[in-house]
Amino acid sequence: MPQAGGTYHHGDLRAACLRAARELLEEDGSAGLSLRAVARRAGVSATAPYRHYADRDALVSAVAAQGYRELAEHLAAAHPSPTTPDELASVAVAYVRFALERPALFRVMFAEPCDPNSEERVAATTAISEYVRGIVRGAFPGADAEALSTTVW
Numbered sequence: 001m002p003q004a005g006g007t008y009h010h011g012d013l014r015a016a017c018l019r020a021a022r023e024l025l026e027e028d029g030s031a032g033l034s035l036r037a038v039a040r041r042a043g044v045s046a047t048a049p050y051r052h053y054a055d056r057d058a059l060v061s062a063v064a065a066q067g068y069r070e071l072a073e074h075l076a077a078a079h080p081s082p083t084t085p086d087e088l089a090s091v092a093v094a095y096v097r098f099a100l101e102r103p104a105l106f107r108v109m110f111a112e113p114c115d116p117n118s119e120e121r122v123a124a125t126t127a128i129s130e131y132v133r134g135i136v137r138g139a140f141p142g143a144d145a146e147a148l149s150t151t152v153w
Helices: 014-027 035-042 056-078 084-099 103-110 118-139 146-151
Strands: none
Touching: 014 035, 014 056, 014 103, 035 056, 056 084, 056 103, 056 118, 056 146, 084 103, 118 146
């Protein structure tokens, strides 16, 4: 919808781009993901995604951040703070279930090149890393939480 001054306002372009990117990833994998393809899917001009994403890596980083936040929610839903082996196992099962239910998103999170300096992605990975370290501290008191959290991952 045109606005005064000849500018165009999409509504929530950022969310539309993320949604389009995830749809493309599910359909075609990462090979079909480009800012141009996202723009086409979102129904906006080819340059519109550049308002939020400098390049493909920035878009992939935003998708990965969204995935890390969803994974954290999924794991916390399985058990917010496991302290026993059975509770830890329920979190492990939730992790695998997440990967099986969202394979394209999981690949973006762990295998796609992205912007390592993306503040959004760094914040999302830091939050989930803290959750895992909290699991280790609760389930294995006295253990080196930093070292063991890598193993738990």
